[in-house]
Amino acid sequence: MTSDHKDEMLIDLESGSFRAEIFSSREIYERELENVFSKCWLFLGHETQLPNELDFLNTYMAEDPVILVRQEDGTFRAFLNQCRHRGMQVNQYDFGNSPVFACPYHGWTYGADGALINVPMEDSAFPKCFDKGKLGLREVPRLEIYKGLIFGNWDGDAESLTDYLGEAAYYIDALFDRSPAGVEVIGGIHKWTIDSNWKLGAEQFASDMYHVALTHGGVVEAMTPEDVPVDRRGFAANPGKQYSALKGGHGSGFYLSDGDDAIIASILGPRVGEYYNTTLRDQATRRLDRVRGELMGSQHMTVFPNFSFLAGINTVRVWHPRGPDAMEVWSFVVVPKDAPQEVKDDYRRGVERTFSPAGTFEQDDAENWLIIQNTLKGYQASKSMLNLQMGLGMASGGDPTFPGTVGSCYSEEAARGFYAEWQRLINENQ
Ligand code: FES
Ligand SMILES: [Fe+2]
16 A cells, blocks of 8 residues: 555654544545454444344444354354355345345355355365365454444454453443433334544544534524523533543543433433433433533543444444545444433434434534535645644543543544544554
């Protein structure tokens, strides 16, 4: 690979600036596929999306199509969705249940364990040296699970998922381990493309509370019931609370609520608001701690590189890269397994209203990202330096309550952490 950017500082963490072309350069993108997406733990699915043996889910690791399969013994394995004959996808169903994957091109058939089990005209048309045993689907060499979240890694020598998540686990638990019955995915997966670089989504969910008041201000105002006092209206009514930049490029941010999170009721409706206030908060306080149970309302998070969620609102997403200038967003909803059905339905409807492809908040964000990407078609614009200084030098570590480097939620500390890890990886082996 040519490396026009070899040894070049793309992210200057000391001065707080970075090259705009990290969002548009094809050469940088190729390095991401090799050094980020082939080295990091990538989210594949949630256990509850494959409840039965032989359930499968088609997903992606970056641009590579991957089939996640629950085996007959209940464990999970993941395979590259590429026939070993001419490379056709052996499975084109989004999800389902099947003991075999039969390639639609010439009929090579693979078992749920990836083994090649049948080849049409094998005896009459193939030489003696043809060995089905060596032609199983390529398996993702590492697969590990954290709190129901299934991750895969192409790097067989990668550190364990637990070590990789590190400090991030505390914040992941605030959504995925807050109720004793566990959480489950409900409904299907929304999938849509945005002609913008994947990092615009991933970085925003890691770090960016700053955009909410302006980008989403109109929606927040429109959704807030009229009887909510002015000083409690909208996200801007919660200035200066917490965010955390975490080792490994993960990032999270959240407002510390006063124990009554009006934002959740505004977005998801009064039934979910009441359930949150009367049941979920107490459950999480007992299971986790008071901070995550009572205080951490409306949390955003990215697990490096491209798995994100909003706890409280409970929308979960993956930013699958599709070239330097496009991403495919996958999004679904999780709910406490033991919530009443009408509460689950309200979660789903509330997220569809706000964070689905046609959702109010989602469209606000996509509009910004699209115009940023369009601007980068300009030569001068692509060569610009952009600013990354908010909160520079103003955060501190060692907070006994919150892992990571902690400070005001109006800071880009977590974005700097995200890009520091990104830069470290893409500069490897150059
Ligand atoms: S490409 Fe799959 S059988 Fe030929
Ligand atoms: Fe947003």
